[in-house]
Amino acid sequence: MIPIPLFALAGFTTGSGMRMLDPLLPLIAAGLGITVSQATAVIAGFVLPYGLVQLVAGPLGDRLGKVRIACFAVLLYGLGLLGSGFATGLPTLVLLRAWSGCFAGAVIPLLMAHIADSVPYAERQVAISRFLTGMVMAQLITGPVCGVVAEAAGWRMPFLLLGALALGVGGILAWKLGGNLWRRPEDAAAGRGMAAYVDLLHRPIGRWMMGVAFLDGFLLFGGAFPFVGSFLIEEFGRNAAQSGLVVAGFGIGAFAYTRGARALLRRFGEGGLLAIGGLGCAGCLAVLALATGWPMVAAVQVVLGLGFYMFHGVLQTRATEALPEARGTAVGAFALALFLGQSAGSLAFGLGLAVIGYRGDFALAAFGVLALTVYARRGVRA
Incomplete structure (x- = not known):
């Protein structure tokens, strides 16, 4: 192997x-x-x-x-x-x-x-x-x-x-x-080639997986995350290098998840990881909407990285069981839905900046992630 x-x-x-x-x-x-x-x-x-x-x-x-x-x-x-x-x-x-x-x-x-x-x-x-x-x-x-x-x-x-x-x-x-x-x-x-996608969408777990992946990309991967750096520059006067270092804190939190996944899974189970990660992301986005200084944003980035991978990791693992006889198709469909959500989320967040600004966008994303967590949690229980 x-x-x-x-x-x-x-x-x-x-x-x-x-x-x-x-x-x-x-x-x-x-x-x-x-x-x-x-x-x-x-x-x-x-x-x-x-x-x-x-x-x-x-x-x-x-x-x-x-x-x-x-x-x-x-x-x-x-x-x-x-x-x-x-x-x-x-x-x-x-x-x-x-x-x-x-x-x-x-x-x-x-x-x-x-x-x-x-x-x-x-x-x-x-x-x-x-x-x-x-x-x-x-x-x-x-x-x-x-x-x-x-x-x-x-x-x-x-x-x-x-x-x-x-x-x-x-x-x-x-x-x-x-x-x-x-x-x-x-x-x-x-293999049934592209027809396997039809099989996937006929299954409740397949439709659930595609939906949560799209919303995951829309609210987080393409929505809130890519704009944190520009938020630091425009709201708190940081330069590009400084904002890059702050945003890198997300990777620190994500790396902590990869090292502690076994202990976290044993302690909380899949449902617990999903709930804690989703609620953590929603809370961090709310803090971003209310942040009064860049150190607060820096601290949030580390927690956001950990929370996101706790949440996203469960979704990815569930995706591998959506179509066991064609897992490549199922995981590829998950990635495609995530990508489409990411693309749409970037456009929506960018349009939102002109109307409600960074803080308003982050606040809306926080409420969206909260609703997504409830929806995803129900799917995992089912």
């Missing part, structure tokens, strides 16, 4: 591909002779394929083998990163970022589904939390490290280094698979 830390490292490489541009846009713009506004196209170029590839990656993994497809995806993702490091113009860079996003999006859902296939449900949330360590660390350190490397060696170097890491991880995965890299696993599902 391939060790989970290797899967976590694969998750780190793809998660880093999403976060690496946070400090690089001004340098890319200067290097290519364009404006920062134009350079933001490289973000959209990655994110859209990353979300939409879930439609095909899950059924493909169910039919041909989840780890096999994830391995090829990591390797092709690494090639896209290396190519990005040599791009000479914005169109080429956007195209290569789209290539990278398309393959990066397949990795985490497929590996999570494989873990669900391999680990009994009683131990599954703990195993998934260990796997998510890679994604959490990507959120925590990728931006600062890429910023330092780019300042010292130019914006191309982070692409080259991360591309080399992805190829290295993909190579180790291929080595671990051995001859199985070229053979479909005997226990792979026969």
Whole structure:
């Protein structure tokens, strides 16, 4: 069996591909002779394929083998990163970022589904939390490290280094698979392709899972979370570097969850984790709406990271049981619903800023998360 830390490292490489541009846009713009506004196209170029590839990656993994497809995806993702490091113009860079996003999006859902296939449900949330360590660390350190490397060696170097890491991880995965890299696993599902999504939506747990994932993305992942940094800058006069350090506190709380998931699950159970995490997130958003200084925001970020992963971790684990005969499809559907909610939430929160401001948006999100927690809790009990 391939060790989970290797899967976590694969998750780190793809998660880093999403976060690496946070400090690089001004340098890319200067290097290519364009404006920062134009350079933001490289973000959209990655994110859209990353979300939409879930439609095909899950059924493909169910039919041909989840780890096999994830391995090829990591390797092709690494090639896209290396190519990005040599791009000479914005169109080429956007195209290569789209290539990278398309393959990066397949990795985490497929590996999570494989873990669900391999680990009994009683131990599954703990195993998934260990796997998510890679994604959490990507959120925590990728931006600062890429910023330092780019300042010292130019914006191309982070692409080259991360591309080399992805190829290295993909190579180790291929080595671990051995001859199985070229053979479909005997226990792979026969698969119904895209028709498996119809099966999923026919099941109450499938509809519940898609609903809570969308609202999770709408209220938190795409709604409140991305705007905390700009809130610090505009409300409390922090600069970009200071706000980045404060927001990184979210990763500290998330990392605490990955280390303590077993003890937390034993103490509170799934229902308790969901309730405590959801209520904690709602409370933290309410505090943000009332914050009187940036230290209060900094403290909230750590608690918010812990609470979110307590809540989100239960939802992810439940998603692995929504369609046991096609887990790749189920986890991919969860990721797609989360992505769609994230996209809609970003737009809604941005529109809300013009009407009720940051504090009003955070307050509304707090009430929304409270309602979502009640709804999700009922689904878990059912």
